[in-house]
Amino acid sequence: MHASARHELFTLRDLLRYAVSRFNASGVFFGHGSDNAWDEAAYLLLHTLDLPLDQLDPFLDARLVPEERAAFLDLIERRITERKPAAYLTGEAWLQGHRFTVDERVIIPRSPISELLANGLAPWVNDPDDIDCVLDVCTGSGCLAILAALAFPNAQVDAVDISPDALEVANRNIDDYKLDGRVTTYCSDLLDQLPQCEYQLILCNPPYVNRQSMESLPPEYLHEPRLALAGGEDGMDLVRRLLRQAPDYLAPDGMLVLEIGNEYQNFMAAFPDLDPIWLGTENTEDQILLLTREQLAS
Template structure:
């Protein structure tokens, strides 16, 4: 979960937006019945329209949606940039652009998939869209898996728990890198678990992933793990008014956690020790502003070796800590 602190910026849909997304047609917008438009012309027009609509990733979104409408790879857009776009292709594209700009539907939901950790995941309104920042948690988990394996003389499989798995992005990314690990993933949402199962099937890792329905650690009440990871809800309800409008299309239970955003994280920290093997690690994704408070919670709960991991924007994105050996 990320970019939750970005300010909401919604610009009114201007006349150009009506040209593209309505059915009236205009020389300035590629609506039905207009002149022939090339790939490059559509990209330029849509990028400008998205920018004026307050969408940060205007060019990228335009490219992804046009490639989807043309049923081609994104790279082909620049190889075939002078290619005329057929009317039926333009109609498909216009419908996607309308939903992105007017309804602020995330691109991942319009496409039905999202790339994460070089893997492709199915995404719907039932799950949080995997964000690039969450790869920081995967990197943390992999580093700790290697460290624990090197320090251990146990022949037992390395056991990982992903709490609140959603689409399964974290658990399945770890499965792709750690073929001998035993991975369990829990979620309170049955629809989310169905998406995670579908993604496991897509990535041919279903037999290595145990999916359990329930709240946090409830489905694994008597079990212990070598590594526990979680990207829990951590947006404060007090900040809901400043959230980007795209978040309205994602499940609230995966986003918001009380007035300060720490309601679920506090429970994770308090309960994780009962489910970690001695020397096991806990890694939690959070908002940068929450870092110090969560570090304090970890120390108070008895964890040691508390550390931070930073995302690509050099912001603290993951806090990790080890459960004592004794």
């Protein structure tokens, strides 16, 4: 970092411009909550200054005290030199306007399933109040389980992960949202150690990155648990197991909502006889699918 940066950058506007330039010049990768240098720089600056994350404009020409400036510049340098995603530097991630505590024991929350939950899974769920039993498989930080509990106010939600470390983070988030009585965590390899239950809705954002893609991931992803990303040769290792197990855990009218990221071709090759409903979100078309118990059982 230029020593002059600590003496010649005075306002939020100055620091944002500097951070964007540094990010662009250093080739950091964005894919863990923001997808561009400006949004990431703005988030890190507002976080550092304890300002509302949605109120940049009123403060753009405000000046920083030296300690604030130094803290932000140090954070920018860490982002560049360590190539850690911003969420691991701040200890938090935001999804659909909700804050979740995160660290390197869990994958950073970013699943587009969250967008579907924000809309109560309409039109596939007619009345959110009618959902009383939900399962979130590969829960990680617990973000989707918590969003499901908020979307379906009468539901009991079970959250499953194979990683005891991840479940420690999930339990903290469940406590933060005061959902202890409604969201329950289980340490289980997929559904293997889960008590028998008939869920109306199973959600799953599994490890689905295929081997070739794993070998070419940007450095930022290497800070995340490999367990939460790697899906085997074609990305479908855990998906195959889940689709076999799911019918035994679904109510007769139950549904599975599954995220497969960029593995559409591999999914279609692995399951040519399935005809899922593809659920679109603002930025995805073929990354989330819905299967009924009837389809899975057949």
